[in-house]
Amino acid sequence: xxxxxxxxxxxxxxxxxxxxxxxxxxxxxxxxxxxxxxxxxxxxxxxxxxxxxxxxxxxxxxxxxxxxxxxxxxxxxxxxxxxxxxxxxxxxxxxxxxxxxxxxxxxxxxxxxxxxxxxxxxxxxxxxxxxxxxxxxxxxxxxxxxxxxxxxxxxxxxxxxxxxxxxxxxxxxxxxxxxxxxxxxxxxxxxxxxxxxxxxxxxxxxxxxxxxxxxxxxxxxxxxxxxxxxxxxxxxxxxxxxxxxxxxxxxxxxxxxxxxxxxxxxxxxxxxxxxxxxxxxxxxxxxxxxxxxxxxx
Amino acid sequence: xxxxxxxxxxxxxxxxxxxxxxxxxxxxxxxxxxxxxxxxxxxxxxxxxxxxxxxxxxxxxxxxxxxxxxxxxxxxxxxxxxxxxxxxxxxxxxxxxxxxxxxxxxxxxxxxxxxxxxxxxxxxxxxxxxxxxxxxxxxxxxxxxxxxxxxxxxxxxxxxxxxxxxxxxxxxxxxxxxxxxxxxxxxxxxxxxxxxxxxxxxxxxxxxxxxxxxxxxxxxxxxxxxxxxxxxxxxxxxxxxxxxxxxxxxxxxxxxxxxxxxxxxxxxxxxxxxxxxxxxxxxxxxxxxxxxxxxxxxxxxxxxxxxxxxxxxxxxxxxxxxxxxxxxxxxxxxxxxxxxxxxxxxxxxxxxxxxxxxxxxxxxxxxxxxxxxxxxxxxxxxxxxxxxxxxxxxxxxxxxxxxxxxxxxxxxxxxxxxxxxxxxxxxxxxxxxxxxxxxxxxxxxxxxxxxxxxxxxxxxxxxxxxxxxxxxxxxxxxxxxxxxxxxxxxxxxxxxxxxxxxxxxxxxxxxxxxxxxxxxxxxxxxxxxxxxxxxxxxxxxxxxxxxxxxxx
Numbered sequence: 109x110x111x112x113x114x115x116x117x118x119x120x121x122x123x124x125x126x127x128x129x130x131x132x133x134x135x136x137x138x139x140x141x142x143x144x145x146x147x148x149x150x151x152x153x154x155x156x157x158x159x160x161x162x163x164x165x166x167x168x169x170x171x172x173x174x175x176x177x178x179x180x181x182x183x184x185x186x187x188x189x190x191x192x193x194x195x196x197x198x199x200x201x202x203x204x205x206x207x208x209x210x211x212x213x214x215x216x217x218x219x220x221x222x223x224x225x226x227x228x229x230x231x232x233x234x235x236x237x238x239x240x241x242x243x244x245x246x247x248x249x250x251x252x253x254x255x256x257x258x259x260x261x262x263x264x265x266x267x268x269x270x271x272x273x274x275x276x277x278x279x280x281x282x283x284x285x286x287x288x289x290x291x292x293x294x295x296x297x298x299x300x301x302x303x304x305x306x307x308x309x310x311x312x313x314x315x316x317x318x319x320x321x322x323x324x325x326x327x328x329x330x331x332x333x334x335x336x337x338x339x340x341x342x343x344x345x346x347x348x349x350x351x352x353x354x355x356x357x358x359x360x361x362x363x364x365x366x367x368x369x370x371x372x373x374x375x376x377x378x379x380x381x382x383x384x385x386x387x388x389x390x391x392x393x394x395x396x397x398x399x400x401x402x403x404x405x
Numbered sequence: 406x407x408x409x410x411x412x413x414x415x416x417x418x419x420x421x422x423x424x425x426x427x428x429x430x431x432x433x434x435x436x437x438x439x440x441x442x443x444x445x446x447x448x449x450x451x452x453x454x455x456x457x458x459x460x461x462x463x464x465x466x467x468x469x470x471x472x473x474x475x476x477x478x479x480x481x482x483x484x485x486x487x488x489x490x491x492x493x494x495x496x497x498x499x500x501x502x503x504x505x506x507x508x509x510x511x512x513x514x515x516x517x518x519x520x521x522x523x524x525x526x527x528x529x530x531x532x533x534x535x536x537x538x539x540x541x542x543x544x545x546x547x548x549x550x551x552x553x554x555x556x557x558x559x560x561x562x563x564x565x566x567x568x569x570x571x572x573x574x575x576x577x578x579x580x581x582x583x584x585x586x587x588x589x590x591x592x593x594x595x596x597x598x599x600x601x602x603x604x605x606x607x608x609x610x611x612x613x614x615x616x617x618x619x620x621x622x623x624x625x626x627x628x629x630x631x632x633x634x635x636x637x638x639x640x641x642x643x644x645x646x647x648x649x650x651x652x653x654x655x656x657x658x659x660x661x662x663x664x665x666x667x668x669x670x671x672x673x674x675x676x677x678x679x680x681x682x683x684x685x686x687x688x689x690x691x692x693x694x695x696x697x698x699x700x701x702x703x704x705x706x707x708x709x710x711x712x713x714x715x716x717x718x719x720x721x722x723x724x725x726x727x728x729x730x731x732x733x734x735x736x737x738x739x740x741x742x743x744x745x746x747x748x749x750x751x752x753x754x755x756x757x758x759x760x761x762x763x764x765x766x767x768x769x770x771x772x773x774x775x776x777x778x779x780x781x782x783x784x785x786x787x788x789x790x791x792x793x794x795x796x797x798x799x800x801x802x803x804x805x806x807x808x809x810x811x812x813x814x815x816x817x818x819x820x821x822x823x824x825x826x827x828x829x830x831x832x833x834x835x836x837x838x839x840x841x842x843x844x845x846x847x848x849x850x851x852x853x854x855x856x857x858x859x860x861x862x863x864x865x866x867x868x869x870x871x872x873x874x875x876x877x878x879x880x881x882x883x884x885x886x887x888x889x890x891x892x893x894x895x896x897x898x899x900x901x902x903x904x905x906x907x908x909x910x911x912x913x914x915x916x917x918x919x920x921x922x923x924x925x926x927x928x929x930x931x932x933x934x935x936x937x938x939x940x941x942x943x944x945x946x947x948x949x950x951x952x953x954x955x956x957x
Contacts, residue, residue, distance in 0.1 A: 247502070254503035257545045268759050269795040272783040273854075274812050279779075291798055299794065302840055306498035310556075312459040314512035314563065315486035324510035326520045 111230075114391035115157065119333040120233040122340070126387055127225050129344050133380055134217035137347075138357040140206065141369060142377045143213035149384040150220035156391050157227045163220065170219045174212045181208030189363045206367075207360050232325050239323035246323070255300075263296055332390060343383040350376045407473050407488060407566035407599050409433040409456065414468035416451060416623075425451045426623045429468070433601065433616075435566075438593045440610045440631075441603035443620035444645050445843060445873045449603040452620070453569045456601070457491045472567065483516060490565030494572040494871070496552035505547070506540040509559045516563065526562055534558045534588065548745060550581025557588065568592065570602040575871040578745050578899045583609065605873040608651035611635070612674045619646075632671035639672070648874040652902060652938045653679045676942050683942075705734040708893050709756060709786070709862055713765035716755060725751045726762065727917035733862065733895060738888055740904030740925075741897040742935050743914035749897035750791060752914060753864045756895070757788035769862075784813060784858035787892075791866040793847040797839035802831065802850055805839060806857075813857035825853045829883060845876025852883065862893045869900045881907055905929060905937050 111117070134146060154163045181204055183195075188203025229237075231253070239246040270276065275288045311317075350356060355372030359365035369377065409432065416426040426448045433439055441449045455461050455470065458477055470477045472488065480488065493499055502508050509531065513523045531537050534554055539547065544555065553573060560568070570589065574582040590613050593600045604610055611617070617634040619627035627637055638646035639658045647655060657673050673679040710733070716726040725748040733739065733756075743749045755762055758774040767774045774782060790796065799805045803822060810818035810825075826832045829849045834842060842850065848868055855863065865884075869877050881903065888894055898904050904911065904925070911928035913921040913935065921928060929940045936944070 250502040250507060254500065254544060257543075258497065261545070265790070265792075266795055268754070269788075269790045270798060271759065271779075272757070272788055273796070273798060273809065274780065274783075275798055295798055298840065303495075303498045306493065306495060307501060309460045310493065310499035311501055311511075311515075313457060313486070313491045314560065315459075315483060315515040316511075318482045318486055318515060320517045321514050322517045322520070322523075324507065324514055324520065324523050326524065 114394040115387045116228060117330075117332070117394070118336055118387060118390065119327050119329050120229065120237050121329075122333050122337050123228055123233070123387075124237060125337060125340055127221060127229075129340060129383060130221045131218055133344075133347060133383070134214055134221065136351060136357070137376060137380060138210055138214065138360075139369075139373065140210045140213055140358065141367070142356060142373065142380060143210060143217055145377055146380055146384060147213060147217050147220060149381050150217060150224070153384065153388060154220060154224050154227075156388055157224050162223050162227055166219065166223055170216060173219075174216055177212040177215065178208050181205070181211065187361050203360050203362070203364050206358070206364055210358065210360070233327070236323070236325040236327055239325070243321045243323060247321075259296065259300060262299065263292070266292055266296060336387060336390070339386050340383060343379050343386065346379045347376055347383065350379070356380075408435045409567065409599070409601070410471035410474070412469045412471070414452075414455070414470065415466070416448075416455060417465040418451075418462065419464050424623050425464070426455075426620075429620075429623070429625055431618065431625065431628065433599060435599055436593070436597045437599055438590070438613060438615045439599075439601045440607055440614040440617050441601060441620065442607050442617055442634075442649055443603075443626070444875060445605075445845075447620040448623040449620055450571055451623075453491070453571045453601065453603060456567070457489050457569055458485050460491065487512075487516065487563040488565055489567045489569060490560035490563060491569045491571065492553070492556050492560055492573045494575050496549050496556060496576060499556045500544045500552060503543055503545075504540075505536065505542050505544055505555055508544055508555055509536070509540075509562055512559055512563045526564075530558050530562055548581070550577050550584060550745075553577060553581070553585055554588065557585065561592070565598065567599045567601070570600065572604055572871075573602070574604060574606075579901075580745065580899075586610070586613065607649050608654075611651055611654075619649075631674060635672045635674065644878075645875060648878070651675070653942060656939055656942075657682065676938050679942050705736055707732045708735045708737075708770060709733040710768045710771075711752075711756065711765070712768060714755060714762040714767065715764035716751065716762045718751075724917055726755065728765070729918050731912070731919045731922070733893060735861075735893055736891075737893050737895070737910050738908050739895045739910045739912055740908035741895055741912050741914060742899075742901075742904075743897070747914050748917060749914055750866050753788065753866050753895065753897055757786050757864050758782045759788065780812075785861050787855035787858065787860035787863040789848075789851050789855055789863070789865045789868060791870060793844075793851040794839065796851040796854060797847070800838060801836050802839060802842065803835040805850070806835075806853060809854035810857045813859075815857060821857065825856070829853050830879075843876070845872045845880065848872060848876070848880060849883065852880075852887075856887065856892075860892060862895070863887065865894065865896045867898055868896060869898060869903050877903065901929075901935060901937050905940075911935075 115123075130150070134143070137143065137146070151160075151163065154160055182200045183198065185204040185207065186199050186201060188201035188207075190202040191199045192202050192205070193200055235246050235250065238249070267276070270288075270292060275291060277285045277289045277292070279285070280288070347356070350372055353372065355370065356376035358367065411429055411431040414426055414429040414431075415424055417424050429452070441452065443449050451462065455466070456472075456477070458480070472480065472485075477485065500508055501511055506527070509527060510523055513526065518526075531540060534557070536555065536558055539551065539555070544552065547555065553576075557573070568589075573589075574585060577585065586609060589600060589602065592598050602610065607614075607617070611631040611634070614631050617627060617629065617631050618625065619634070627634055629637070635650055635654050635658075638650055641647075650658075651674055653676055654672050654674055657679050673682055711729050711731040714726050714729040715724060717724040729752070741749055741752070754760060756767055758767065758777070758779075761775055769777065769782075769785065777785075797805050799808060803826075806822045806825060807818050810821045815821040822835075823832075826835055829852070831846065831849060831853065834846055834850075839847060839850065868880060868884075872880065884894065884896075884907070896904065896908070908925055911921070911923060911925050912919050913928075929936045930944060933941065933944070
């Protein structure tokens with residue numbers, strides 16, 4: 109996907125703000141209706157990013173976790189005044205059922221946000237954010253992610269060739285296989301160490317450790333980033349304010365309150381949805397310009 | 406522009422009595438292109454590493470190294486690191502991070518450069534090397550030549566004045582090597598960077614270099630211009646000197662009237678120069694070697710047959726082999742050519758039965774490979790991978806050989822190991838760890854292991870890669886005796902000269918099929934690219950009668 113387009117063009121720090129807010133509110137606003145609406149918004153967000161491809165991949169495990177929570181919570185938690193029925197001698201209360209539903213919604217929210225996070229915060233953006241906190245750790249991450257595929261390919265080669273010498277993990281008794289396996293891994297490691305010495309030389313030769321480092325990945329903070337950050341901050345402030353006044357969450361224990369939304373709840377809901385969909389504004393705007401471009405030609 | 410001055414440099418590695426470098430004095434002017442020649446272990450790498458302070462080996466050093474008239478130790482750390490750039494042999498191991506763009510930026514980051522300055526320099530260097538299309542790629546997806554180009558570019562990001570290259574071409578195929586060499590020459594010509602480059606095979610380098618410095622046992626054996634080197638080498642007639650010459654030079658100097666060449670000017674170093682000499686009538690065009698063709702190939706019994714072999718690594722990736730038909734006959738010594746990534750290695754692995762083709766069959770004496778039990782298959786068909794290190798699994802060479810001999814069911818493995826070590830000249834190395842052997846020694850060790858089972862067929866993948874000339878001659882001699890004892894051989898290689906001297910059949914793999922399969926003389930005569938420099942020189946002269954008639 110085009111990195112300079114729509115949501116993807118936003119500065120990593122703005123995206124970080126978005127995800128920090130989205131995840132916080134996904135846990136703070138503990139109301140099934142609000143969370144369900146938030147979930148819908150997050151899914152819309154996901155659909156805009158990659159047509160829901162990544163979300164589909166995650167859907168089955170996520171939904172099974174949802175079902176699991178729905179069933180489990182009433183079975184293990186017996187808090188609440190309103191007993192619906194007894195399962196054997198286990199009381200199933202309305203409160204714990206509603207709590208389970210709300211928690212499941214909250215979890216779905218987080219998972220859905222995380223999926224779009226994985227699409228949007230590329231390695232590059234992550235490093236940009238991370239390298240300021242700890243340049244060494246960032247370098248280490250990069251080196252590791254370069255090393256792993258190299259080792260994996262070496263291992264494949266080694267296994268193919270060592271097979272001709274009868275050293276293989278697919279044949280023979282379990283003990284023999286284990287012994288061959290450790291031999292192969294040992295070989296791979298001594299080889300990797302040997303190579304690492306040369307890598308270290310190459311790093312030193314290019315002045316590693318001669319003084320403070322800087323970081324190459326660069327993102328410019330543009331006007332649209334400022335606008336997006338301001339919008340997100342205002343929305344977050346409003347939500348916090350309303351939340352601290354007792355809006356936007358459901359009193360479940362000890363006795364379930366009214367599920368219907370008060371005026372305050374509705375305001376929280378609206379601002380929350382605005383918060384979640386705000387970055388999409390750029391996506392829509394940029395898509396329009398593409399359309400205009402296409403009509404012309 | 407950096408000048409280098411070595412004054413009475415002597416260096417001892419710890420624990421070693423003999424000096425790695427002894428009393429070496431040398432001065433390199435700014436902007437010179439110096440080729441460092443010499444056999445393995447003559448101190449080339451040691452010298453280059455001493456010039457690069459950050460990676461200089463520990464040991465006793467006397468004498469002084471002056472860079473731009475200032476002792477190397479007196480340079481501040483950052484300046485020293487950026488003034489001298491070093492590119493080493495293995496393309497893979499010099500890469501530090503995962504993406505090309507980041508790899509290029511790594512050095513600049515170490516120097517704490519500003520982002521805008523880094524981007525600017527990135528734009529310049531990436532442009533110079535034509536790396537823009539690769540910037541977003543992962544480094545492990547690149548080919549060897551591309552990796553080495555990235556390594557060179559990332560060193561140049563620091564704008565060094567002195568570029569040290571420690572056998573940068575040894576692991577590359579000839580085409581990639583030539584590209585990289587062209588790039589280095591351009592840097593030297595256009596930017597005036599001083600270049601000191603060591604290499605086993607200096608025949609491609611001689612026409613480009615300003616100066617050749619030859620080391621022998623840590624001392625200076627020659628220091629002068631390339632043509633002077635060619636004359637000196639010819640005067641000495643020592644194999645290790647003559648081997649370093651380009652094939653054309655060797656040929657021209659070995660002609661009966663070579664004195665006239667010497668009178669008429671310096672010896673030719675390239676095909677072009679040799680042609681000019683020929684045109685001036687100083688040389689007679691007669692190819693010295695008209696080798697006897699072996700007994701007609703078709704008469705011999707087929708040993709291994711590939712019948713419509715089709716292979717792809719992935720459902721979505723393109724086919725590597727597409728309906729390949731090939732017959733290897735008993736007694737063949739085949740050189741298998743093919744471009745980079747044409748699937749030579751894959752083909753050898755398919756023929757060795759290391760993995761099965763998706764369609765088609767490989768038959769060993771009429772029996773399908775997949776019908777043969779694995780142990781028998783791997784004993785009857787020996788396979789040597791491109792990297793011989795892959796074949797070793799134990800802590801010493803002796804243990805490795807012993808296990809291989811035992812697996813081949815030799816009656817007395819220990820005695821067999823001794824015999825084989827003697828045969829390949831590995832006795833002194835038996836207690837070494839395989840990692841401590843040189844490339845040529847590893848190659849011989851792996852060959853020894855494969856031969857315990859007395860294979861009928863031996864498949865070798867690039868056995869001459871990264872091996873110096875002496876080791877190559879040794880390997881060729883061993884392969885010849887192995888062949889004489891009745892083993893058929895297939896050698897996948899880029900080394901045209903090696904196979905011209907050695908093979909009795911040449912095959913060319915292209916787009917998943919064998920497109921040429923002939924005797925060497927006919928094969929090389931028709932080719933311009935897969936041909937030795939000598940063939941290129943002579944091909945252009947012996948034009949066919951038909952063409953001559955047309956001219957008249």
